Amino acid sequence: MKKGPVLNIALSQLIASLGHGDMVVIGDAGLPVPPGVPVIDLALTHGVPRFMQTLTTVLEEMQVERHVLADELADRNLPIAAAIAALDLPGRGSVPHADFKRLTAGARAVVRTGECTPYANIILFAGVVF
Template identity: 45%
Template sequence: MRKNSGTLNASLARVISELGHTDELVVTDAGLPIPAGVERIDLALTANVPRFLECLDVVLAEVEAEGAIAASEIAEHSPELLEALKDRLGSHGIPLELVPHTEFKQRTRNSRAAVRSGEFTPYANVILVAGVVY
């Protein structure tokens, strides 16, 4: 068993360890379609368990990210979540880019993996772009 309080999920810990500069990792809600060929790390248990922001917090604690992308529709459909997302990313110095949802879904095709939460809030998805620690 790991001694520190890092990621306990073996698949998630492995993917985080394997990320290289500019690799992309998606943290998703329960409904985002995950493209064939993108590894699925399914943490969803039931509706809203675990929450998107809980999953994002765990990932952000371990991933050096230089950018993030979300669907612009989040501003209209889930404005409170957008503010929480901006706060979380901002506290790590990560800029957020908003793109149309169709473009967001296309972009997920290039992701290293998708971490699926149980979140039922619309547009609770973000692509993290890995940075470097040096």
């Protein structure tokens, strides 16, 4: 049995297959997924799993070079914005939510959580460990 933090098969395979610059989206339950982008749906019910639980678990296995948030997050969901800021992730960027949704079309996958709070979404860009 796998010992690392990510036990979900599809999520573990995704992280293992990432190359430098590949995008992974972790999104709330309402984030639309563009046609053709695979979805790893972890959502069980409202709030399960939480966005931050999913993000912190993914960060234990994924090397991140930079990340992008929606501009609206800071004003519309302060608890999530503060929790992400506390992680001190590299290379913070932000764009309007409409642009954020367009960017997701280039993602390797969207990881859907059970989070039901606004703008609880992030795009992670894979880094390298060397």
